[in-house]
Amino acid sequence: MAAAPGPDTPLDGRHVLVTRPEAQAGAFCAMLEQAGARVTRFPVIEIRGPRDPSGLRAALQGLAAYDIAVFVSANAVRRVVPEALARGPWPPGLRAAAIGASTARELAAQGLAPDIVPERRFDSEALLATDALQSVEGLRVVVFRGDGGREQLASTLRSRGAEVTHVEAYRRALPEIDPRQLRASLEAGGIDVVTVTSGESLQNLVKMLGPVTGETLWRTRLVVGAARVAERARELGFRADVVTAEDPTDAAMFRAVVGCLGG
Template sequence: MAAPCDLGGRGVLVTRPAAQADGLCRLIEAAHGRPIRLPTIEIAPVADPGEAAALLAQSWDMLYFVSPNAVEQALALVPDGAWPGVETVAAVGRATAQALTDAGRAPELVPEQRFDSETLLAMPELADMRGRRVLIVRGEGGRALFADTLRARGAEVLFAEVYRRLRPAFDPAPLLSRWTDDVVMVTVTSDEIMLNLMEMLGPAGRAPLLATPLVVVAERTAEKARGLGFARVEVAERAEDAAIVRALCALCPAAAD
């Protein structure tokens, strides 16, 4: 795939968990940018997986996986990725769908445009959920929108919380000392990642961070970023690596000339 622009050596802060950053970093490098890795979330199994494992072993009308992490951690508890007792498997986006496919069950429901719960909820297959049992596979303390909406449509909804999100320990001083020279743009792919980044950079990092152009993957995150004081925010058209790089290109039009 041809790079959408030439980032001209610009430094891009990549804040995804370490195990999920490689694809985006490769695309930034292909566009002649410099990825700067700063994982702001660590993924860990839940302390007591017994309840989630019991739920995953049951039969369901629908399983909804909110992330590739949800797929990976669920498979650690119930290795049969074909999910034989499940009528419909749903995925929030393409990366999650690919993880499910690789495990043995391609999902029946995946949004085609923006990859989020709102887009999935708009699909006609989920319009009438009366009498259906749904299990949402997620991390601890995820969003309630999907569950609340399906319950309002008549479904019984439970959660299998299979992982925890932890904020890594980090000394911001070395990065902040070279921020102006090195960090030209920042990418975040969730509200939690953005808030963790602010905490990890500390009070001294707030002003330089807010002054740095930011790429997000959801309008709700953009609204929160603007409320926090970010000077410039670009929303990627999809929560995909290629779309994030296109948004980076939009932040520096000269790179596309």
Template sequence: MSTARPLEGLGVVITRPLPLAESVAAELAAAGARPIVFPTLEIHPVQSDPALDAALALLPRADLAIFVSANAVERGMEAVRARGGWPKGVPVAAVGEFTARALRNSGFKEVISPAERFDSEALLGLPALQAVDGRNIIIFRGQGGRERLKEGLEARGARVTYAECYRRERPKADPKPLLEAWGRGEVDVIGVLSAETLENFVEMIGPEGRAKLAATALVVPHEAIAAHPDAKRFGRVILSPPGAEGLSKALAQYRTKR
């Protein structure tokens, strides 16, 4: 196996929403993998929502804006630009490497983000989020989701408002091409980012696909996803370090040891 193409021949199913899935697929293909894009989430913008309008009206007076995902950056910045643009002097923070990268690509030079363990708990552990008593913080996210970040900040005295700028839906995709590739032995690893994408994947592939999981590996970025009941259907669960580099490293290690 060439060190320049450490994923040579590895079939990896990418379940992230478009277009992020295509970006990851291109990176993995450059390392020699055979990526299969099979999104198990669709992201739709929130239209004409009074709660979102109210949250964005507070943005100029916010002490910090937190984005929980790259989708939150994309949809949140669309909503902000439609209302006149980002207010000067409001700093931003990110949960996850992809989120921080999306913010930098949107023009933010400084992004508060943990260097390791890219989750809400790691962000809450940063010095910049300790002394927040009386601070106004806006969290850009999709409708619903975990409450850990908001609860942690409110416990420290912050006033937290959600800017819910997108909604998630399970796609109505035909799994037949994926199942056919699986039957030809072209699927080695399934990659998921969240419990929701895992649950959707298991549902979308149907009984035929679920019968193949015991002979397939699952790669996830967090212990909580690895402990999910649906993860136990797989023959092996691989915990990936954060970010795109972490995913490639985990896949390369699996490729050499399988």
């Protein structure tokens, strides 16, 4: 009879599927593995450069003209800040806003201290609720984001009187990965929990696995990074436990996985 998991290895013998983009998965996977889990990495989003880089180049050339630079993800930071700093020092009057803790940490890692970060929750609504973004009339704001994305941030800032420019810093694409091994694991009941942090990630996972595996996927426990992702999971057909983490950070997702698997 196998020994029960200990307090330091609450995920011993468990198999966790991680769908984060490859560049973002390392720390989360390490936390899971240190807790005893077997981890399968299956990135469902690949980060690529913008289709038309001219907008990003223009924004970087005129960066000093803005009052606030908003970064909607760690990927936006990785794509923008190194190139900006390669051109010269960060403009002294330009405040950097991060949509959440992961984005703020990436800014700090790139040598740029974030000026505006939500205290709780990590989404557009939380960023818009910060004191610094209440009185923005007449300010010029540049929002660095991926292709597409939600419009609420820009529309709300405009309604408060700001001049907002969207800049596509990167785009998301489906990775070219052979899903056959993962399909086999799912169909054999070998995956204990699937982790996803966004609705797009969830939809990509379903698309990459295909309809045959989908029925098995619906019966697999799921940990998500936001309530709206949980709602999307139910809409898609997930019938097993769907656990919503406090936020999509590594630490919160890890706690949710441990809780989901009975740790």
